[in-house]
Amino acid sequence: MELNSRLPTGPxxxxxxxxxxxxxxxxxxxxxxxxxLVVGSGLAGGAAAATLGELGYNVNCFCFQDSPRRAHSxxxxxxxxxxxxxxxxxxxxxxxxYDTVKGGDFRAREANVYRLAQISLxxxxxxxxxxxxxxxxxxxxxxxxxxxxxxxxxxxYARGQTGQQLLLGAYQALERQVQAGxxxxxxxxxxxxxxxxxxxxxxxxxxxxxxxxxxTHLADAVVLATGGYGNVYYLSTNAKGSxxxxxxxxxxxxxxxxxxxxxxIHPTCIPVSGDYQSKLTLMSESLxxxxxxxxxxxKGDTRQPGQIPENERDYYLERRYPSFxxxxxxxxxxxxxxxVCDEGRGVGPGGLGVYLxxxxxxxRLGEKVIAERYGNLFDMYQRITxxxxxxxxxRIYPAIHYTMGGLWVDYHLMSxxxxxxxxxxxxxxxxxxxxxxxxxxxxxxxxxxxxxPFTLGNYIAGAKLEKVDRSHPExxxxxxxxxxxxxxxLNIKGKRTVDSFHRQLGKIVWDYCGMSRNARGLESAAEQIxxxxxxxxxxxxxxxxxxxxxQSLEKxxxxxxxxxxxxLMCIDARERNESCGGHFREEYxxxxxxxxxxxxxxxxxxAWGYRGYGNPWxxxxxxxxxxxxxxxxRSYK
Amino acid sequence: MRLTLHVWRQQGPRTKGRLVRYQxxxxxxxxxxxxxxxxxxxxxxxxxxxxxxxEHDCREGICGSCGFMINxxxxxxxxxxxxxxxxxxxxxxxxxxxxxxxxxSAFPLIKDLVVDRRxxxxxxxxxxxxxxxxxxxxxxxxxxxxxxxxxxxxxAAACIGCxxxxxxxxxxxxxxFTGAKISHLGVLPQGQPERxxxxxxxxxxxxxxxxGGCTNIGECTAVCPKEIPLEVxxxxxxxxxxxxxxxxxxxxxxxxxxxxxxxxxxxxxxxHATS
Numbered sequence: 001m002e003l004n005s006r007l008p009t010g011p012x013x014x015x016x017x018x019x020x021x022x023x024x025x026x027x028x029x030x031x032x033x034x035x036x037l038v039v040g041s042g043l044a045g046g047a048a049a050a051t052l053g054e055l056g057y058n059v060n061c062f063c064f065q066d067s068p069r070r071a072h073s074x075x076x077x078x079x080x081x082x083x084x085x086x087x088x089x090x091x092x093x094x095x096x097x098y099d100t101v102k103g104g105d106f107r108a109r110e111a112n113v114y115r116l117a118q119i120s121l122x123x124x125x126x127x128x129x130x131x132x133x134x135x136x137x138x139x140x141x142x143x144x145x146x147x148x149x150x151x152x153x154x155x156x157y158a159r160g161q162t163g164q165q166l167l168l169g170a171y172q173a174l175e176r177q178v179q180a181g182x183x184x185x186x187x188x189x190x191x192x193x194x195x196x197x198x199x200x201x202x203x204x205x206x207x208x209x210x211x212x213x214x215x216t217h218l219a220d221a222v223v224l225a226t227g228g229y230g231n232v233y234y235l236s237t238n239a240k241g242s243x244x245x246x247x248x249x250x251x252x253x254x255x256x257x258x259x260x261x262x263x264x265i266h267p268t269c270i271p272v273s274g275d276y277q278s279k280l281t282l283m284s285e286s287l288x289x290x291x292x293x294x295x296x297x298x299k300g301d302t303r304q305p306g307q308i309p310e311n312e313r314d315y316y317l318e319r320r321y322p323s324f325x326x327x328x329x330x331x332x333x334x335x336x337x338x339x340v341c342d343e344g345r346g347v348g349p350g351g352l353g354v355y356l357x358x359x360x361x362x363x364r365l366g367e368k369v370i371a372e373r374y375g376n377l378f379d380m381y382q383r384i385t386x387x388x389x390x391x392x393x394x395r396i397y398p399a400i401h402y403t404m405g406g407l408w409v410d411y412h413l414m415s416x417x418x419x420x421x422x423x424x425x426x427x428x429x430x431x432x433x434x435x436x437x438x439x440x441x442x443x444x445x446x447x448x449x450x451x452x453p454f455t456l457g458n459y460i461a462g463a464k465l466e467k468v469d470r471s472h473p474e475x476x477x478x479x480x481x482x483x484x485x486x487x488x489x490l491n492i493k494g495k496r497t498v499d500s501f502h503r504q505l506g507k508i509v510w511d512y513c514g515m516s517r518n519a520r521g522l523e524s525a526a527e528q529i530x531x532x533x534x535x536x537x538x539x540x541x542x543x544x545x546x547x548x549x550x551q552s553l554e555k556x557x558x559x560x561x562x563x564x565x566x567x568l569m570c571i572d573a574r575e576r577n578e579s580c581g582g583h584f585r586e587e588y589x590x591x592x593x594x595x596x597x598x599x600x601x602x603x604x605x606x607a608w609g610y611r612g613y614g615n616p617w618x619x620x621x622x623x624x625x626x627x628x629x630x631x632x633x634r635s636y637k
Numbered sequence: 638m639r640l641t642l643h644v645w646r647q648q649g650p651r652t653k654g655r656l657v658r659y660q661x662x663x664x665x666x667x668x669x670x671x672x673x674x675x676x677x678x679x680x681x682x683x684x685x686x687x688x689x690x691x692e693h694d695c696r697e698g699i700c701g702s703c704g705f706m707i708n709x710x711x712x713x714x715x716x717x718x719x720x721x722x723x724x725x726x727x728x729x730x731x732x733x734x735x736x737x738x739x740x741x742s743a744f745p746l747i748k749d750l751v752v753d754r755r756x757x758x759x760x761x762x763x764x765x766x767x768x769x770x771x772x773x774x775x776x777x778x779x780x781x782x783x784x785x786x787x788x789x790x791x792x793a794a795a796c797i798g799c800x801x802x803x804x805x806x807x808x809x810x811x812x813x814f815t816g817a818k819i820s821h822l823g824v825l826p827q828g829q830p831e832r833x834x835x836x837x838x839x840x841x842x843x844x845x846x847x848x849g850g851c852t853n854i855g856e857c858t859a860v861c862p863k864e865i866p867l868e869v870x871x872x873x874x875x876x877x878x879x880x881x882x883x884x885x886x887x888x889x890x891x892x893x894x895x896x897x898x899x900x901x902x903x904x905x906x907x908x909h910a911t912s
Contacts, residue, residue: 050771065694066702066753066754066755067754067758067798068758069758069761069798070695070700072694072700074700086778122772125774125775126769126771126773126774129773129774130769130827131790131821131825131828133782133787133788133790133794133821133825134777134787136783138784139781140782140784141781142778158791161699161795164699164797165791165794171761173766173770175758175761175762175766176762178758178892179763179764185758187758208898208899210747239694239696239700240694240695241694273667274665274667274668276665276668277672278669279697281696281697379717380697380698383722383724384669384724386724386726450771453771499675541682543682543685543686543688548748549748549751552688
């Protein structure tokens with residue numbers, strides 16, 4: 001299979017404008033004759049549903065939560081990047097583009113990233129107009145903060161709740177369209193299959209999570225904005241409900257899945273406290289602006305942090321990376337934390353933690369300024385750990401946070417199934433092997449507000465879409481498949497709970513396909529995952545019925561898909577014999593332990609095609625070309 | 638530590654519910670309230686019982702999914718904390734906790750501790766937005782917002798829509814929730830054109846949903862996990878009164894409340910259904 005990424009030709013600066021001009025348009029009066037299904041209501045999905053509704057399409061929007069406002073975008077803390085150069089510190093579209101391509105360790109498409117950097121300007125304008133209460137200077141102008149991987153201050157924020165405020169902006173725009181009758185919202189409704197007719201995506205099969213009804217929704221195009229798959233690790237910073245099911249079912253219907261092994265570990269999370277732990281809590285990366293990271297110089301130093309004198313502390317990021325210091329990108333910060341803990345210099349119970357210390361900043365700026373910047377994060381830390389970070393350093397440890405991989409899409413954000421578009425974290429396109437902080441919100445909103453309205457119109461205008469009959473055998477077949485899976489899970493009546501399997505699966509993936517990986521481990525992990533999956537389908541216990549709210553059943557269908565994805569992640573990580581971004585293969589590192597890329601052989605997107613359970617996946621490669629940012633060894637020294 | 642939980646169990650909206658007693662002998666201080674329920678649920682499944690249904694998602698106190706009454710207090714004893722971040726340090730050995738769902742007629746019960754809060758979405762849909770379609774915006778710095786105004790807007794915008802305010806209110810009023818959105822948008826310059834119509838529509842929708850009126854008791858702000866100040870209700874009342882005069886000819890936007898879940902309900906607000 002050949003992948004056509006439909007990349008624009010010509011200079012990158014005008015590529016998106018030219019592409020937009022060349023696109024076919026749908027006449028305003030005709031838009032109301034078309035219908036679109038948007039699955040997911042976070043930044044990407046909410047923005048897409050609202051904007052498509054404004055344009056006049058008939059939109060049905062679905063989310064598994066009780067309200068679109070709960071989507072996990074809401075938990076993003078730190079901010080959103082935009083190349084506004086309001087700080088006059090040398091920022092530009094090109095610099096944001098450059099930083100993002102470099103930050104992604106040269107595994108993203110240049111054209112996509114350039115477009116993202118261009119659109120970043122419009123996003124801030126749009127959100128400010130919606131009433132998003134961004135932080136301001138006294139004169140009323142917008143203010144910025146710095147973030148990892150950049151030397152300019154380009155991050156816009158709303159206290160530590162930027163994701164919440166941007167999502168509420170999109171949610172309010174969405175509800176406005178609900179009120180106007182352009183969007184119908186289906187909360188507590190989970191997509192469990194994709195309907196493909198004559199090679200085109202034409203609908204979805206859903207399960208109503210309250211009544212258990214299995215239903216089919218048909219349309220002219222389907223947009224997936226269903227987020228990332230970090231919960232495959234069980235413990236992650238994702239919401240408990242975040243899952244890969246919609247993407248995975250689309251994958252099984254023919255959409256290629258790209259770079260599944262590119263997962264991001266966030267360096268600043270609250271360390272695990274016990275076996276009952278259900279999720280990991282992120283502390284925004286923005287804390288690294290004013291916090292200094294250190295561990296004791298000596299191994300096994302059990303003194304309280306305040307009793308360790310300055311000359312017996314190792315500020316290892318500042319020491320190893322003098323120019324970026326504590327603001328190195330996430331992958332570098334995470335690996336270094338793991339490294340010092342592996343050396344036995346970690347702090348806190350179990351030795352899996354490093355200090356993030358604010359005493360210098362409090363001394364320099366005063367407690368009031370620090371409280372203004374990070375007050376809510378400090379409060380949250382204290383609520384969870386019982387320690388006061390104004391007085392003792394925070395303890396942090398890396399945790400799975402974001403997944404750069406996802407369904408393969410072309411420049412138009414269309415998957416390999418015509419009519420199936422994939423936005424936001426669910427696609428793979430813009431972050432390469434590592435995402436920079438404050439770029440996820442930017443990408444979600446860029447895709448939803450400013451890309452899909454054009455590219456979806458182009459598709460609809462160019463496709464001859466016949467009306468689909470509800471009795472079509474493909475629909476019957478998909479509905480029957482969904483019903484079978486549900487019935488099967490309910491009827492196993494084994495001995496182990498879904499969570500116990502999920503925990504065990506997560507541990508395998510974390511141990512072998514987490515912060516560092518090697519060929520032997522990955523092969524063994526794939527084997528262990530297959531074995532555990534066999535046990536899952538014979539020994540899981542899903543209580544209750546399929547005819548009402550059944551949270552165990554919801555989890556069970558999601559975990560079933562995580563098993564299959566986990567195996568593919570290990571296969572992908574095994575196949576990529578290099579280290580890049582979040583993918584660190586122990587066999588491939590420089591003498592001083594930095595990631596060693598292999599551009600000769602691995603400068604490509606690995607897109608995997610499903611060929612039925614038990615059969616090996618097909619690997620299709622999309623070569624990456626760099627004309628504007630020359631691939632170099634990333635250096636933050 | 639040992640705890641006794643009395644948890645509200647109810648199979649569905651039309652069945653009768655009751656409090657069921659569960660003894661837990663090994664609760665860790667570091668656990669969150671929800672992790673404590675997770676542990677209990679694993680035990681229940683092991684015994685062949687159905688686990689307790691409760692709403693949760695982000696478990697970081699921001700999505701607003703979780704929430705129930707603990708000994709009569711919404712989100713339990715710790716100030717400004719949702720149940721997902723309420724650690725068991727807040728309780729002591731031998732404590733007895735009564736756990737019940739939010740109770741309000743505008744939040745019909747679905748199962749156990751899970752209630753239907755779509756009425757909140759409809760309050761927002763009736764006017765809780767600034768009408769600016771994608772592509773309409775001027776440069777972000779073209780609209781200057783003084784820092785104190787931006788801060789005040791943010792204080793109100795921090796609402797997570799969990800519904801604790803309604804559950805705590807003896808009148809089951811949604812005034813704090815509605816007032817928070819009216820204040821967030823109403824203090825900003827961008828929100829001025831629709832300020833009055835917004836107040837009228839949102840208040841009308843809240844009334845239509847069956848939420849009660851506000852009688853200035855203040856339970857809502859006391860339990861609010863985001864400490865939304867009572868002042869937002871004063872702002873709402875002021876805008877509402879001003880609007881009653883300035884917008885007397887305006888047509889108020891409201892949406893018909895509905896409580897059904899069956900997918901047939903899409904016909905209610907989905908004239909185009911599916912193709």
